[in-house]
Amino acid sequence: MQDITAPQGMKLASWTHAISQSTIQQLLAVATQPDILSFALGLPAAELFPTEAYAEATAHVLTTQHHALQYGMPCEILKHFIVQLMALRGVVCNSKQVFLTTGAQQAMSLLSRLLLDRYAPVLVEETIYSGILQAVEPLQPQLLTVPTDLETGMDLDAVEALLASGHHPAFIYAISDGHNPLGVSLSLEKRQRLVALARQYGIPILEDDAYGFLYYDDEPLPPLRALEEDWVFYIGSFSKILAPALRVGWMIVPESLISVLSALKEGSDINTATLSQRTIAAYLEMGQLPNHIADLRQAYRFRRDTMLRAMTTYFPAGTRCSQPANGMFLWVELPEMVDMEMLLKIAVEQKKIAFVPGWAFSVKRNHAIDRSMRLNFSCCNPERIIYGIGRLGELLSDAI
Amino acid sequence: MQDITAPQGMKLASWTHAISQSTIQQLLAVATQPDILSFALGLPAAELFPTEAYAEATAHVLTTQHHALQYGMPCEILKHFIVQLMALRGVVCNSKQVFLTTGAQQAMSLLSRLLLDRYAPVLVEETIYSGILQAVEPLQPQLLTVPTDLETGMDLDAVEALLASGHHPAFIYAISDGHNPLGVSLSLEKRQRLVALARQYGIPILEDDAYGFLYYDDEPLPPLRALEEDWVFYIGSFSKILAPALRVGWMIVPESLISVLSALKEGSDINTATLSQRTIAAYLEMGQLPNHIADLRQAYRFRRDTMLRAMTTYFPAGTRCSQPANGMFLWVELPEMVDMEMLLKIAVEQKKIAFVPGWAFSVKRNHAIDRSMRLNFSCCNPERIIYGIGRLGELLSDAI
Numbered sequence: 001m002q003d004i005t006a007p008q009g010m011k012l013a014s015w016t017h018a019i020s021q022s023t024i025q026q027l028l029a030v031a032t033q034p035d036i037l038s039f040a041l042g043l044p045a046a047e048l049f050p051t052e053a054y055a056e057a058t059a060h061v062l063t064t065q066h067h068a069l070q071y072g073m074p075c076e077i078l079k080h081f082i083v084q085l086m087a088l089r090g091v092v093c094n095s096k097q098v099f100l101t102t103g104a105q106q107a108m109s110l111l112s113r114l115l116l117d118r119y120a121p122v123l124v125e126e127t128i129y130s131g132i133l134q135a136v137e138p139l140q141p142q143l144l145t146v147p148t149d150l151e152t153g154m155d156l157d158a159v160e161a162l163l164a165s166g167h168h169p170a171f172i173y174a175i176s177d178g179h180n181p182l183g184v185s186l187s188l189e190k191r192q193r194l195v196a197l198a199r200q201y202g203i204p205i206l207e208d209d210a211y212g213f214l215y216y217d218d219e220p221l222p223p224l225r226a227l228e229e230d231w232v233f234y235i236g237s238f239s240k241i242l243a244p245a246l247r248v249g250w251m252i253v254p255e256s257l258i259s260v261l262s263a264l265k266e267g268s269d270i271n272t273a274t275l276s277q278r279t280i281a282a283y284l285e286m287g288q289l290p291n292h293i294a295d296l297r298q299a300y301r302f303r304r305d306t307m308l309r310a311m312t313t314y315f316p317a318g319t320r321c322s323q324p325a326n327g328m329f330l331w332v333e334l335p336e337m338v339d340m341e342m343l344l345k346i347a348v349e350q351k352k353i354a355f356v357p358g359w360a361f362s363v364k365r366n367h368a369i370d371r372s373m374r375l376n377f378s379c380c381n382p383e384r385i386i387y388g389i390g391r392l393g394e395l396l397s398d399a400i
Numbered sequence: 401m402q403d404i405t406a407p408q409g410m411k412l413a414s415w416t417h418a419i420s421q422s423t424i425q426q427l428l429a430v431a432t433q434p435d436i437l438s439f440a441l442g443l444p445a446a447e448l449f450p451t452e453a454y455a456e457a458t459a460h461v462l463t464t465q466h467h468a469l470q471y472g473m474p475c476e477i478l479k480h481f482i483v484q485l486m487a488l489r490g491v492v493c494n495s496k497q498v499f500l501t502t503g504a505q506q507a508m509s510l511l512s513r514l515l516l517d518r519y520a521p522v523l524v525e526e527t528i529y530s531g532i533l534q535a536v537e538p539l540q541p542q543l544l545t546v547p548t549d550l551e552t553g554m555d556l557d558a559v560e561a562l563l564a565s566g567h568h569p570a571f572i573y574a575i576s577d578g579h580n581p582l583g584v585s586l587s588l589e590k591r592q593r594l595v596a597l598a599r600q601y602g603i604p605i606l607e608d609d610a611y612g613f614l615y616y617d618d619e620p621l622p623p624l625r626a627l628e629e630d631w632v633f634y635i636g637s638f639s640k641i642l643a644p645a646l647r648v649g650w651m652i653v654p655e656s657l658i659s660v661l662s663a664l665k666e667g668s669d670i671n672t673a674t675l676s677q678r679t680i681a682a683y684l685e686m687g688q689l690p691n692h693i694a695d696l697r698q699a700y701r702f703r704r705d706t707m708l709r710a711m712t713t714y715f716p717a718g719t720r721c722s723q724p725a726n727g728m729f730l731w732v733e734l735p736e737m738v739d740m741e742m743l744l745k746i747a748v749e750q751k752k753i754a755f756v757p758g759w760a761f762s763v764k765r766n767h768a769i770d771r772s773m774r775l776n777f778s779c780c781n782p783e784r785i786i787y788g789i790g791r792l793g794e795l796l797s798d799a800i
Contacts, residue, residue: 007630007654009602011570025704032472035464049469062455069449069643071441073429102502102647102669109668113538117413118518122665134667138513170411202409230407243469245675254407263419267534268503268509273673275645339587
């Protein structure tokens with residue numbers, strides 16, 4: 001919670017009394033310091049960015065496209081490439097259903113404002129990515145929550161019970177693959193059941209697929225959007241598969257909603273930076289993204305395995321850990337209670353290591369959350385992962 | 401007004417029934433076609449973009465800054481350069497008061513959400529930039545309106561009468577220099593009186609200074625923020641002085657509001673594209689922006705004068721026109737009623753010329769609006785301006 005003090009006598013909108021900057025954003029200042037070994041944030045590995053190719057694409061756009069720096073319409077070529085990317089996820093769509101956004105977060109913000117009336121209910125998991133909470137916060141929604149199983153994902157019995165009892169949330173927020181922060185992916189059976197519930201009760205699903213392309217098993221499961229076209233609003237992003245500094249993402253939505261979303265986006269930031277759109281399109285035209293993603297999958301799989309092995313060695317016996325098939329995060333439940341705030345403070349100050357305490361993602365506090373942490377495995381190289389998990393393990397041995 | 405049709409049975413937020421994409425955005429599709437001679441939009445002259453220098457700055461950032469493509473905090477160096485830019489506008493501020501945004505439009509959107517409760521009143525001019533209306537639209541505000549004098553700007557007697565009668569708008573929206581669409585700048589006397597009213601009644605002013613750097617007389621007047629620190633929220637943008645394709649703007653606000661704005665922005669799009677921030681900072685470091693702005697002022701002054709002269713020659717006798725000291729727009733009032741919608745249609749289809757009818761900016765319809773149009777003078781070169789004004793004049797001779 002922030003201390004919000006307007007200049008004397010100035011009145012702010014009423015919802016601002018409850019606003020808070022996320023723990024994640026506050027940790028960004030710490031975690032991006034060069035001497036910090038960070039397991040805290042969802043950062044891609046900086047050394048793997050395709051910087052040279054992207055520089056080449058930018059130079060090409062600025063040299064050859066006369067209006068590269070001008071206002072422009074959403075980039076049609078980019079939309080066509082996104083349709084091709086979606087096919088890799090098993091999703092059939094057309095470019096008129098593609099809506100470009102200033103990152104996945106803007107997609108959540110726009111869809112929240114599109115679907116959610118003030119004070120209306122939304123359905124989220126008890127432990128969930130804080131970005132969706134920030135997107136809905138100005139609308140002061142009623143948060144309906146359901147638990148998550150660490151092996152199969154969202155508790156659909158709880159979802160069905162809520163819907164059957166008459167609750168009608170404006171939407172259900174779901175991360176089918178590489179759940180942030182829990183690292184779990186929805187089982188295929190649950191995917192099918194979830195979209196059936198959405199259809200049956202007429203509830204849209206916001207499917208946040210930021211991590212869908214980063215799968216580490218042989219065959220990824222289809223996202224919800226591959227199973228249901230009308231009731232699933234798919235959210236994708238270039239942040240995790242190309243570069244977060246560009247702030248370009250997309251939605252796949254029913255074509256009939258594009259015009260209202262365009263008006264809402266125009267009022268929010270006019271359009272997504274057209275130079276970034278053009279440059280990403282030029283990079284995609286070079287045809288290197290599929291190979292780049294394959295490289296990321298290989299590197300991140302190895303980092304995940306390295307972190308899991310190191311935890312077996314260095315973390316207290318009885319530590320539970322998710323076994324993520326996708327994404328960037330491990331969810332860790334320690335065998336005993338730990339003062340996570342104190343542990344983080346000591347870890348940062350004495351060992352120069354950062355992580356995120358589990359409660360930072362907690363909508364509804366449950367018993368396990370106070371001994372949980374989220375660890376990112378994509379950002380640090382394997383040597384640093386082993387080193388950092390070792391040091392964290394030492395602190396835990398002292399603390400438990 | 402759009403035809404908003406959600407998939408069958410899907411409920412959208414209640415405010416969406418009234419949403420509309422702006423006429424400007426609809427015209428963008430027309431005006432950016434290569435064969436159209438456009439006086440319609442606020443486009444900078446594409447041939448004057450500092451493309452080579454910007455390409456050099458981008459290459460420099462991508463080559464030398466290891467984390468250029470990574471998430472990051474708002475760029476401190478860029479904030480310091482903005483403090484220096486503000487000094488050129490006569491504004492004293494420090495970098496802790498600088499808040500980076502995804503263009504000026506996002507500043508309007510964030511400040512609207514910060515200050516405005518649902519259904520609460522805001523004060524705008526009867527004829528005003530549609531972007532502010534789109535920013536407040538989801539909050540369904542009560543629009544209090546005042547007229548604008550084409551030579552001295554906003555009618556402050558009307559503002560004072562509203563405030564004195566007990567209205568308490570969440571903010572007053574003001575464009576002190578190069579008013580969009582009216583082309584007028586506020587007189588110095590009115591600037592002083594407006595900030596005094598803001599202080600007296602405790603009403604924040606959103607000062608949209610997108611055009612402040614583009615002044616064509618010898619000495620520009622100080623913006624409102626130079627006269628009042630607490631009650632004026634200054635909005636600046638790189639779109640008109642550097643390039644709109646980057647979507648980077650800024651606010652100068654009281655430091656105590658930075659944390660709540662950060663939380664609100666984080667929920668909206670996490671942050672402004674850090675690659676763009678870094679690249680603009682690198683471009684500013686090259687020291688070329690002041691000279692670039694001087695070049696723009698010279699070129700645009702000549703285009704403004706060319707358009708004014710051509711209108712004297714080709715437009716009907718009795719045509720009234722603003723004499724803008726700043727910005728990109730002329731406001732034209734024809735001596736007689738014209739069916740503007742039909743005129744635009746004919747102009748685009750037969751002459752390949754686009755403009756914006758005055759009513760596109762009209763909150764409260766008045767008599768003159770139906771014979772008014774906004775013409776942009778920055779985008780086309782002088783030969784095309786003369787040619788286009790000549791063809792529009794011919795159509796007007798036929799129509800009147």
